[in-house]
Amino acid sequence: MSAFTQEDLTNLNIGQNLDNLMNLDPRGYGVCRILYKASRDYTGKPLSINFAEQLIKVVEKDDLVFIIVGFVLLPHKKAEMDGINGAMILARAIYRAFGAKPVIVCPEDNLVAVENMAYDAGLHLYKNVEDVKKYPISMGVITFTKNIKEAAKQIVDIKSTWGLPAALIAIEAPGANEKGVYHNATGLDMTEYEAKADLMFKYFAECGVKTFAIGDLGNEMGMGTIKSHIEKYIPYARANACRCECKGGIVADSAADVILTATVSDWGAYAVTVALAFLLGNDAIAPTPELIERIMITASRSGMVDMYGDLIPSVDGFDKSIVCAIVALMRECIAYAPKLKNTCATWFEKTLELDFFGENKIY
DSSP states (O other): OOSOOHHHHHHHHHHHHHHHHHTOOTTOSOHHHHHHHHHHHHHSSOHHHHHHHHHHHHOOTTOEEEEEOOOEETTTTEEBSTTHHHHHHHHHHHHHHHOOEEEEEEOGGGHHHHHHHHHHHTOEEESSHHHHHHSSSEEEEEEOOSOHHHHHHHHHHHHHHHOOOSEEEEESOBOOOTTSOOBOTTSOBOGGGSOOTHHHHHHHHHTTOEEEEEESSSSBTTBGGGHHHHHHHSTTOSTTOSSSTTOSOSOOSOBOSEEEEOSSHHHHHHHHHHHHHHHHTOGGGSOOHHHHHHHHHHHHHTTOBOTTSOOSSEETTEEHHHHHHHHHHHHHHHHHHHHHTTTTHHHHHHHHHHTHHHHTTOO
């Protein structure tokens, strides 16, 4: 008899459904599958459900949760669309799931977008900790420096002013390699353009804060968790493979306690919020396709650019139509299981008796 329960089996398969959707590969070049193999092996279970479960363990009402975001792209030197959408949907979910206070940490390049997108998230935005803690339905924002000489002081100031958060999430945020150099996807040196918030990520981790990371390539903060795998299989990642003088490769040196990889980082964030909605039995936590469409339009009109530089509501080359369709499917995935819990109880029992999931170590 399997040690699995009906709830275990349901959570496993709902999580796998969400993971499959966030790792759809319309481009067909397989990077998401490469990353997923390592992150799934590291986690030992579906990434979306695990991410949500770990948040549930550490976040409580009125806690601060920092969300680091903001990759600046060439040639326009503007912040990209991917990441900011997911960060704002995570902020909304963190408030709705826990009554906690999300705080976006980003470069100045993202500030206008955060201010405008807060309306879509339904949260009042404040720039100081006193107001964030005082007022309900609120979130905060901190702009982080690009000057490495100023970063250490800012980290100390943030800790003394805001205190340590209950959790620290990085989504599509730049992470320096072991030589301290930040890279874009094609191996170019981006150090002068990127915020140095990964130094705070590392420092807060040393202070005991639970760290979470979402990425889609390997040059993002926290992806050092699967560094050896990325170096082996991702272009420009290994030593001497990047296109700058550092010759250290693009893979981020910072590592996270909880990792999630997806075709598009935003899609990973959406899967997490849907997983939270499922585990907590609250559909209001999950975004709707209509909300995703609105935030993409707002982000575009606030100056966020697609991966290819276009000022349109598109993320990593994917139009809002496919993004909204994926979110709709994610929501549908969690709609059926609660309705069929009793109806299919006998079928679950018989399936568990045959122990496929236990024998094959599918966890």
